[in-house]
Amino acid sequence: MRSQRLEERRSKRYDALLAAGVELLGSPDGPAVNVRAVCRTAGLTERYFYESFSDRDTFVRAVYAWVGSRARTALVEAVTDVAAPEETIPAAVRAFVELIIDEPRTGRVLLIAPLAEPALSRRGLELLPGFVELVHDRLPETADQQLIAVGTVGALTALFIGYLDSTLTVSRETLVTHCIRLISDAAVRG
DSSP states (O other): OHHHHHHHHHHHHHHHHHHHHHHHHOTOOOOOOOOOHHHHHOOOOOOHOOOOOSSHHHHHHHHHHHHHHHHHHHHHHHSSSSSSSHHHEEEEEHHHHHHTTTSHHHHHIIIHHHHHHHTTHHHHHHHHHHHHHHHHTOOOOOOTTTHHHHHHHHHHHHHHHHHHTTTSOOOOOHHHHHHHHHHHHHHHHH
């Protein structure tokens, strides 16, 4: 019983640290992550930070992996939960928008932090194949299927980054509609 409560407290501290990491790594002013800032944001001491992470870079990569996992899970669940095949693309886009645009810090962690945070310099490239695979699997089989999937994910990434950093100034619904059309057109071209 005591060890169960200890594990539960440890898990809550770990979750609090990850949430603090999203807060700091996804800041609109750019990533500002150091151990003290993480602990202050999480309301924990450094002892608890080092209970879970060996150093700052390990922590940053854990935050990024957690956000990436959330994004992939949201997309997989969205396409699994639809009854009609024609609703797959709109469901996936809406699920991604809810995670990335409605939670802009999460979006900035996933899409912008790898461009600015040295500890993540290759992480975005590691997650990319999973997102390409999700699009690829929705396209008809053709010789260009992989090219279309990679190009579509690249275009979507650029659109979402532009929306998050305010260089793309359109309404949320305009973005959703455009992304649905982009993927649907890719599926037709495929």
